Structure formats: C-alpha cells, structure tokens
Amino acid sequence: MFSSHDGLCTIGDLAEHAGVSVKTVRFYSDLGLLPEASRSVGGHRRYAPDAVERLDMIRSLRGLDLPVPEVRRVLDEQDERDGAGAGGVLEDAVAGRLRLLGSELAALRWREAALRLVQECPPAERPGRIRLVGAVGTPPNTASLARFWRSWLPPRMPARSVSAFLEAAVPHPPDAPRPAQVLAFARLHAFVTRPCGGEGAGSCQPRAHGVAGARASAVLYAGLAEAYDQAGRELRRNAAPSPGEALDGFVDAYASTYGTRDTPAFRRALADGLAADPRVDPYWDLTAEVISAPDGLREPTPGSAHDWLLAALDAQVETATGPGDARGAGPAGGDTGKNGRGTHHP
Incomplete structure (x- = not known):
C-alpha cells in the first residue's frame, strides 16, 4: 500500500x-x-x-x-x-452502551414531558408545578414509594412477601411519559414523602398491623394478591362488583389469617372492619394515572381491586339474611379476631 x-x-x-x-x-x-x-x-x-x-x-x-x-x-x-x-468484549461493550443510551433517552423524555407540563399550565400555577416536578429525578426512581410501603406493611413480614407486594404496588414509570403521567408521578412522590400522619398520607403503621406475626402477614398478603388478581380480571371486563370466586378468596384470606370460619356473620364483621381501616386512595388514583394507556384506559391496581371486592362484599352483606349478630364475630370496627389481628386496606 x-x-x-x-x-x-x-x-x-x-x-x-x-x-x-x-x-x-x-x-x-x-x-x-x-x-x-x-x-x-x-x-x-x-x-x-x-x-x-x-x-x-x-x-x-x-x-x-x-x-x-x-x-x-x-x-x-x-x-x-x-x-x-x-468477540465477546465487543458484544459486551455495545450492550453496555445501549443500556446507558436507553437510560439517557428515558431521562430526556421525562425532562421533555416535564417541561411541556410547565409550559402548558397557567402562569400562576407554574412556580408550584416546577417545585413539584423538580423534586423528582429524571428519569425518576421508585425508592420513595418502596419506603412508604415498607413503613406501612406489617412488621416482621417475610422478605419474599414484601417483594411480591412491592412489585404489585409500586408503579414502574413509563419510558415515554405524557405530561399528565409526569404530574401524577410527581404528586405520588409528594404524597408518600409527607411526614407520617400528615394530611392524606395516613399513619405510617396501621393499627391493624401492630401485632401481626410473620406467618399471619404472609398468609394474608398471599391470599389478597390472588384475590386482587382475580378482581383485576373482572375490572378489565367492566364487571359490576358481585359475589364469586374473587370475593370468596378475598374473605378466605382474612378468615385464614384470623383462624376462623367464613360465615355470614364474619363477612358482615369484615365489611365493617374494612370500612373503618386507614385508606390511601390518593396513592392508587395517582398510580392508575401513572400506568394509564395513551387512550386513557386505566389498568387495575391493588387499590381499585380492593375497592371492587369491598363493594361486592358490602352488596352481599346488605342482602344477606344469615342468623347471628355480626358485632363481635370478627374484626368489626377495628377489633381483633383470634390472632389479635385487625383488618387492613392496602
């Protein structure tokens, strides 16, 4: 040459x-x-x-x-x-750059959506919106959401059960968010980082969890996860809350935890107890917005599944004519059952 x-x-x-x-x-x-x-x-x-x-x-x-x-x-x-x-070195290097590039692109998409959110809101609202969105990283992580649930879940709950619940309860931020999703995630972050007992966020540790043992927590949340999954399928087909397999599994999760039988009296007591439990409805409403589809369709969350099951339970209790006094038969009004457990709304 x-x-x-x-x-x-x-x-x-x-x-x-x-x-x-x-x-x-x-x-x-x-x-x-x-x-x-x-x-x-x-x-x-x-x-x-x-x-x-x-x-x-x-x-x-x-x-x-x-x-x-x-x-x-x-x-x-x-x-x-x-x-x-x-060889393998080149393959690994390219794969690593692709992962990094994906992360950088996700950050840019979130930053773009956040800027559009500020640009499109009324001028008077911009300072507050900037503070709200600016408190969240780009792309955001879900550490604050996981911390919130770890403080909420029963103490001594098995690590595997905690991980399974967090997988269902903590939404994964979309890679290409719409401005409304950025706003929802920022509000979600603000909601879970308020001081314990602050307005809206409820108490850090529900009263019902105070004496929960490790085995009782695992039994309860494993049963609830299955019931929520079944209720989610009903929600996807727009089915009205009604008795059925999902509700039976939901009630059985609590009955198994309390070491009691599923009876009409227990269902009435359970309905009363769940109605009085702490709630975090804003969390689930914002979560539904974060994971919503572009056409506005919202995927079921553990919160919406719980509400569907509770509505089904309330409807059944209202029409039931089973004998016995519901009061004292179970965890009504936050009282405890055989295990000293109360009820819980996730």
Missing part, C-alpha cells in the same frame, strides 16, 4: 491515507491504541500498512461513543484472535 522501500509510512502519510489529521494519529498513538512499527533515524514515527485498517476501527468504535478503555479491550481481543471477527 505504501510506496516506501520498507513498506512503512510516516505519520503524515498515514493521516492522509486515513483522511484524518496528524494530531489525531498522534493522539491514538500516544494512548497506545495505534502501535508504531518503528522509528526513523531522526526519531519519526513509522507505521505498517495494517495501521490504516486499525485506525479506521478505532475511529468507528469511538464514533459509537465507546470510551477509550473499552476500545482498548476490543482491540486487544481482536489482536488475540488475529482479527477473526468480533
């Missing part, structure tokens, strides 16, 4: 063949990415013919935004393989 007697070229010749500046060639040479074949008597750099191809590879990798250390590892592996195609 080169016309010199020894087949080598100067730094200027290499730069000309590669279509780059001498400064660029010198930069990569000094980094050790572009080895010299030798030096002339006068100390000038000399390069072998394959330096053009190597320099092209370096520039291509840098053009993909791979940092110099990763470029070095890719080239080292290529040298070890004698140029026999790409």
Whole structure:
C-alpha cells in the first residue's frame, strides 16, 4: 500500500491515507491504541500498512461513543484472535452502551414531558408545578414509594412477601411519559414523602398491623394478591362488583389469617372492619394515572381491586339474611379476631 522501500509510512502519510489529521494519529498513538512499527533515524514515527485498517476501527468504535478503555479491550481481543471477527468484549461493550443510551433517552423524555407540563399550565400555577416536578429525578426512581410501603406493611413480614407486594404496588414509570403521567408521578412522590400522619398520607403503621406475626402477614398478603388478581380480571371486563370466586378468596384470606370460619356473620364483621381501616386512595388514583394507556384506559391496581371486592362484599352483606349478630364475630370496627389481628386496606 505504501510506496516506501520498507513498506512503512510516516505519520503524515498515514493521516492522509486515513483522511484524518496528524494530531489525531498522534493522539491514538500516544494512548497506545495505534502501535508504531518503528522509528526513523531522526526519531519519526513509522507505521505498517495494517495501521490504516486499525485506525479506521478505532475511529468507528469511538464514533459509537465507546470510551477509550473499552476500545482498548476490543482491540486487544481482536489482536488475540488475529482479527477473526468480533468477540465477546465487543458484544459486551455495545450492550453496555445501549443500556446507558436507553437510560439517557428515558431521562430526556421525562425532562421533555416535564417541561411541556410547565409550559402548558397557567402562569400562576407554574412556580408550584416546577417545585413539584423538580423534586423528582429524571428519569425518576421508585425508592420513595418502596419506603412508604415498607413503613406501612406489617412488621416482621417475610422478605419474599414484601417483594411480591412491592412489585404489585409500586408503579414502574413509563419510558415515554405524557405530561399528565409526569404530574401524577410527581404528586405520588409528594404524597408518600409527607411526614407520617400528615394530611392524606395516613399513619405510617396501621393499627391493624401492630401485632401481626410473620406467618399471619404472609398468609394474608398471599391470599389478597390472588384475590386482587382475580378482581383485576373482572375490572378489565367492566364487571359490576358481585359475589364469586374473587370475593370468596378475598374473605378466605382474612378468615385464614384470623383462624376462623367464613360465615355470614364474619363477612358482615369484615365489611365493617374494612370500612373503618386507614385508606390511601390518593396513592392508587395517582398510580392508575401513572400506568394509564395513551387512550386513557386505566389498568387495575391493588387499590381499585380492593375497592371492587369491598363493594361486592358490602352488596352481599346488605342482602344477606344469615342468623347471628355480626358485632363481635370478627374484626368489626377495628377489633381483633383470634390472632389479635385487625383488618387492613392496602
């Protein structure tokens, strides 16, 4: 390729063949990415013919935004393989850049939606909206939501049960949010970071959880998760709250936890107890907005599933004629059952 007697070229010749500046060639040479074949008597750099191809590879990798250390590892592996195609190092480097790029794009989409949210609101509301949205990172994380539920859930609850509940209760922020979703998530963050007992957020630890044991908590929340899933299917088909498998599973979760039987009297007591429990309805309303589809369709949440089941229970209790006094038969009005447990609204 080169016309010199020894087949080598100067730094200027290499730069000309590669279509780059001498400064660029010198930069990569000094980094050790572009080895010299030798030096002339006068100390000038000399390069072998394959330096053009190597320099092209370096520039291509840098053009993909791979940092110099990763470029070095890719080239080292290529040298070890004698140029026999790409290896695992290149695959890992590209995968890593794709993950980073995805995170950067998500941050940009959230920032764009947040700016549109501020731009489109009335001028008088902008300062408050800026403070609200500015308190959330871009892209946001859900650590504050997880902390809220960890303080709310029963103490000593098994880690596996906690993880399962958090997976269902903590919404994943969309990658390409609409301004309304950014606002909902910001309000959700504000809701869960209020001081315990503050307006709207309720108390940190529901009274019903005060004496819950690890096994009782696991039994209750495993049963509730299954009942919420069944109720969610009913919600998706717009079914009216009514008795059925979902409600039976819901009641059984509480009956199993209290160590009692599912009777009409227990159902009446359970309905009264659940109606008196602490509620976090704003959390579920905002969660539904965060995960809503572009057409406005809202996916069921544990909160909406709970409300559907409670409405079904109330409707059944109102029409039931079972014998016995409901009061004292179970956890009505926050009283405890056999296990000393009360009721809970997630």
